[in-house]
Amino acid sequence: MLDFIYYPVSAILWFWHKVFGFVLDPASGYAWALSVIFLVFTLRALLFKPFVHQVRSMKKMQEFAPQIRELQAKHGDDRQKLAAEMQKLQAEQGFNPLSGCLPVLVQVPVFIGLFHVLNGFKPGAPSNFIFDAKDVESFVAADFFGAKLSNTISQAPDVLAAFGTDRVEMMLVGVPLMIAAAIATHFTARHNVQRQTADAAAQPQAAMMNRMTLWIFPMFAIIGGPFLPLAILIYWLANNFWTLAQQRVVYSRIDREEAAQAGAPAVVESTVVDGSPSVDADSRNEDTTKDQPGEIPGVIEDRSRDTDKPGETR
Numbered sequence: 001m002l003d004f005i006y007y008p009v010s011a012i013l014w015f016w017h018k019v020f021g022f023v024l025d026p027a028s029g030y031a032w033a034l035s036v037i038f039l040v041f042t043l044r045a046l047l048f049k050p051f052v053h054q055v056r057s058m059k060k061m062q063e064f065a066p067q068i069r070e071l072q073a074k075h076g077d078d079r080q081k082l083a084a085e086m087q088k089l090q091a092e093q094g095f096n097p098l099s100g101c102l103p104v105l106v107q108v109p110v111f112i113g114l115f116h117v118l119n120g121f122k123p124g125a126p127s128n129f130i131f132d133a134k135d136v137e138s139f140v141a142a143d144f145f146g147a148k149l150s151n152t153i154s155q156a157p158d159v160l161a162a163f164g165t166d167r168v169e170m171m172l173v174g175v176p177l178m179i180a181a182a183i184a185t186h187f188t189a190r191h192n193v194q195r196q197t198a199d200a201a202a203q204p205q206a207a208m209m210n211r212m213t214l215w216i217f218p219m220f221a222i223i224g225g226p227f228l229p230l231a232i233l234i235y236w237l238a239n240n241f242w243t244l245a246q247q248r249v250v251y252s253r254i255d256r257e258e259a260a261q262a263g264a265p266a267v268v269e270s271t272v273v274d275g276s277p278s279v280d281a282d283s284r285n286e287d288t289t290k291d292q293p294g295e296i297p298g299v300i301e302d303r304s305r306d307t308d309k310p311g312e313t314r
Contacts, residue, residue, distance in 0.1 A: 002113065003129075009113040010129040012039050017135070029144030036114075036149070036231050040238040043110055044246070050106075055250055111235070118229045121150045123162060144230065147173035153226040170230070177233040178225035182218040184240035189213035191247050 016035040017026070024031040044051075067089060075082035120128035121139040128136050142149060146169035151160055153170045160166050193210045225233060 002109070002116070005109050005113040006116055006129055009039070009110060010117045010131060012042055013114075013117065014130050014135070016042070027138045027141055029142040029147075029149060032139055032142045032149055033144055033231070033234055036234050037238040039114070040235055040242060043107070044239070044242045047106060048246070051246060052250055055247075055254065059254070107239070111232075114235055115229070115232060118150050118231050145169075145173045147230055149231040149234070150229050152229055174225060174230055174233060177230070177237055178221050181221040181225070181233060181237045181240060184237060184244060185218040185221060186214060188240050188244045188247070189217060191244060191251075195251060 013035050016038040017031060020031040020034045020038075021028075024034075068086070071082060071085045071089065075085055117129060121131075121136055123140050125136045126133050131139070139150060140148070140163060143164075146165060148160075148163045148165045148170075151163050151165060151170060153167060153174045155170075157167065160170065189210075193214065196206065196210075221233075221236060228236075
């Protein structure tokens with residue numbers, strides 16, 4: 001039913017395996033692990049522009065949060081009026097809350113698609129979407145520090161033995177990946193929280209969500225890790241490291257843009273008269289002051305005696 005997701009995901013994985021299989025041994029676990037990592041990088045690179053739009057949209061939402069709360073307080077009893085006013089505000093300020101969910105919504109089916117494709121790598125399987133029997137056999141036999149990429153820590157010993165591994169070898173590789181994925185998830189969430197405005201962070205709902213993203217979400221990697229294929233853990237870890245690096249790059253660029261706009265020098269209009277550029281008013285005042293050294297700044301000199309009279313010269 002979701003073949004429109006499974007085939008593209010398997011195609012990208014197949015492409016990168018051909019690339020790394022040319023450099024390394026095609027049956028190597030390293031070649032397959034790198035294929036999963038670069039599958040993540042490929043998908044996230046395609047989502048880079050939507051991510052930038054998401055960051056800008058979320059930033060605008062934080063800036064206009066007081067206005068949104070005012071509308072909610074004013075039209076809280078009239079949902080139709082509130083929706084109309086919210087749409088009007090979004091159109092005027094140029095932000096859309098739904099755009100902030102786009103990268104996440106795209107990653108969810110990709111995650112499901114990768115999970116389904118990895119489950120298709122089973123001993124003796126004739127094919128797995130675009131992978132033929134030889135590719136399936138290569139993935140099943142691939143050894144990644146003694147662990148198998150398509151297996152989980154929680155699988156029964158006889159299942160793990162059929163793939164040529166055991167629980168200890170799976171734990172020696174899987175547990176460090178689970179911990180690293182949890183740490184990466186935590187720091188990704190922390191970086192997001194640090195970017196929130198003080199007004200937004202002070203809201204009870206935001207504070208609750210911040211605690212969940214900082215501590216509860218990372219625990220999913222620890223709690224759910226034993227039930228996920230090793231390749232999914234690699235995907236999760238690579239995805240979080242990409243997100244953290246991407247956030248720093250995008251936020252730094254936005255900060256530089258805002259700093260440049262805030263510190264932009266005032267533009268002084270100048271005209272050209274007879275081929276010579278005019279001098280601004282401050283410069284003329286300064287030159288006039290320099291040409292009259294006898295005057296005392298701030299004192300008005302009495303020039304009534306300087307009035308020209310017939311027959312008198314000064």
